[in-house]
Amino acid sequence: MTILTHLSDIIIPLIIFFVVGYGITSxxxxxxxxxxxxxxxxxxxxxxxxxLIGLMVAxxxxxxxxxxxxxxxxxxxxxxxxxxxxxLLPLLIVKMFSSSAATGLVLDIFKEYGPDSYAGxxxxxxxxxxxxIFYTMSVYFLAxxxxxxxYTLPGALLATLVGTVASILLAGMMV
Numbered sequence: 001m002t003i004l005t006h007l008s009d010i011i012i013p014l015i016i017f018f019v020v021g022y023g024i025t026s027x028x029x030x031x032x033x034x035x036x037x038x039x040x041x042x043x044x045x046x047x048x049x050x051x052l053i054g055l056m057v058a059x060x061x062x063x064x065x066x067x068x069x070x071x072x073x074x075x076x077x078x079x080x081x082x083x084x085x086x087x088l089l090p091l092l093i094v095k096m097f098s099s100s101a102a103t104g105l106v107l108d109i110f111k112e113y114g115p116d117s118y119a120g121x122x123x124x125x126x127x128x129x130x131x132x133i134f135y136t137m138s139v140y141f142l143a144x145x146x147x148x149x150x151y152t153l154p155g156a157l158l159a160t161l162v163g164t165v166a167s168i169l170l171a172g173m174m175v
Contacts, residue, residue, distance in 0.1 A: 004109070020162040048139060052100065055135075059094055059167050063108070085119040087112075088126065092164060096133045103127075121171035129163030131156060 023030040062068055068090035076086035081116055087109060095102040110142075113119040133156040141149060 025058045044143070051135075051138075052098065053099040056104075057103050059098070059104060062090075063105065067099055068105070083172060084164070085113075085122060087119060089121060091123060091126065092130070092160075095130050096160065099127075099132045102132075118171055121174055122167050125167040125170050126164060129167050131163075133157065133160060 020030055023033070039128055069087075072086040072089050075089055077088045079089055091102055091105045091109065106127060109123050110120055115121075115124065133153070137149065137152060137156070140146075141152075
């Protein structure tokens, strides 16, 4: 086990040295390429920032107004039948739009129910089994100038459904 610990300590520096070494031996100007990538990354961050701020503000307003609590109570009879805690329904919806905004809901669930509770375990697994569908599609398709998404949205929604079912089943086995 200590070998794995030491290996994990050196793997990132090894990868960085490999990439830099490969770039130098290939005749690539590594530093200039890095700077160009950093500039492009900052440009993308500036373009995406208003969307992120809008999402976080909207989630904050919905959370503070009690809308998410009301939404969970309305659908509680349905979600309880499939062993999905009602308080996780808003998390599922917000996660499809923004992982950062969903993190605020995760922290609320952890504060109220605890990370070791059934709701906390489902939340933890759910966050790793699902994707920010609409955010990812809009950002990556916009960047790649993709206009025909074909089956991306149905496939992503199906994957989210499967991830949700897996979260419920896995958390149920742990309790």
